[in-house]
Amino acid sequence: MxxxxxxxxxxxxxxxxxxxxxxxxxxxxxxxxxxxxxxxxxxxxxxxxxxxxxxxxxxxxxxxxxxxxxxxxxxxxxLIRTFQSATVFKNETVYENIRRSSIFGCIGKPSWFFRPGVVANGQRRAKETVAELLEFSGLSDVATTVAGTLPYGKQKILGVVIALAQQPTxxxxxxxxxxxxxxxxxxxxxxxxxxxxxxxxxxxxxxxxxxxxxxxxxxxxxxxxxxxxxxxxxxxxxxxxxxxxxxxxxxxx
Ligand SMILES: Nc1ncnc2c1ncn2[C@@H]1O[C@H](COP(=O)(O)OP(=O)(O)OP(=O)(O)O)[C@@H](O)[C@H]1O
Ligand SMILES: [Mg+2]
Missing domain, CATH: 3.40.50.300 (P-loop containing nucleotide triphosphate hydrolases)
Structure with missing residues (x-):
């Protein structure tokens, strides 16, 4: 269970x-x-x-x-959730939306943000995570597009990917x-x-x-x-x- x-x-x-x-x-x-x-x-x-x-x-x-x-x-x-409406940073690119979210998943506790080694390592892993998720979700070709200009269907896919970037089980x-x-x-x-x-x-x-x-x-x-x-x-x-x-x-x- x-x-x-x-x-x-x-x-x-x-x-x-x-x-x-x-x-x-x-x-x-x-x-x-x-x-x-x-x-x-x-x-x-x-x-x-x-x-x-x-x-x-x-x-x-x-x-x-x-x-x-x-x-x-x-x-x-x-344990991570997604929301009923699309919840993306509309003025940021698709890439930046996923990167932001994955940084938290890759670095962990907010207090760890002050440990330089942890941050550098986390940022490298976040970059890999974003690339992999763009590929997985089929959003690679819109990676540099500003999220708010995407069709609604793609914005909702991005909402799901943002949740995936936090590495749920x-x-x-x-x-x-x-x-x-x-x-x-x-x-x-x-x-x-x-x-x-x-x-x-x-x-x-x-x-x-x-x-x-x-x-x-x-x-x-x-x-x-x-x-x-x-x-x-x-x-x-x-x-x-x-x-x-x-x-x-x-x-x-
Ligand atoms: N924050 C809140 N304050 C007061 N009542 C609330 C609150 N959130 C939900 N409710 C009430 O709780 C009940 C369940 O609402 P909920 O949003 O969970 O339903 P739902 O099954 O998700 O509906 P939908 O299919 O429309 O999304 C409703 O009667 C709703 O009005
Ligand atoms: Mg509901």
Missing amino acids: VLEVAGLSKAFGGVHAINDLSFTTRRGEILGVIGPNGSGKTTLFNVITGVMPATAGSVRFRGEAITGLPTDAISRRG QLLMDEPAAGLNPTETLAMGQLVAQIRDKRSIDVVLVEHDIKMVTSVCDRILALNYGKAIAIDVPAKIVRHPEVIDAYLGVDHE
Whole structure:
């Protein structure tokens, strides 16, 4: 087991965004998370990554309790998230966006920035990381392009690469295909699959594009009002009566 979420709850006043939720993820798995708007998907990521404290319950990552740890302590353990909207430095080049992010991954704790040897070594490794990631993501030919001028699909790929530059072992992806056209969605789906297949990074994928979720995920967790309706393989989830009722509306076979 990689992530172990147990009895997790998060309330905002009277709203139970996450309500006594328990599930685990497996090594080598892409786990999809689906559910209607407001069912708690983003809140789940916020609580797991320490952006917000849980109201109750616990999260373990690779056997270690991480509930209540600050966000940077969690990301240093290799648990990294991406955001629902594209989050890039729009006035910087693609190269600089990735380099910035990889410096943190390669140097480590902020206090180590003052150790000259560590910094030089980190900068060299960051340079190698950027080159490798540009190649991996297919962004090499736009490396010197200012990020804000890229098509939205490429900006969202860059957002994912910025997360990869921090060297995750577990990536939480919040709607990577939101706002993308069908061609861009297909490319994003392939990238998600390659992140697991070629980089051995475990993935939790929140996504509304059901075609992408069912094609790329090993299992899917369906949420409604912050509770788990089901967790199962895609073929079973798309036929699950409660999931169809709450979210899918029709049989997506
Ligand atoms: N910071 C906050 N303060 C108050 N309420 C919040 C906050 N964040 C989320 N909520 C509420 O918690 C519930 C879950 O929201 P969340 O954003 O997690 O849903 P979601 O499943 O990610 O939705 P979407 O598919 O639209 O992205 C909603 O009712 C939302 O209004
Ligand atoms: Mg959301």
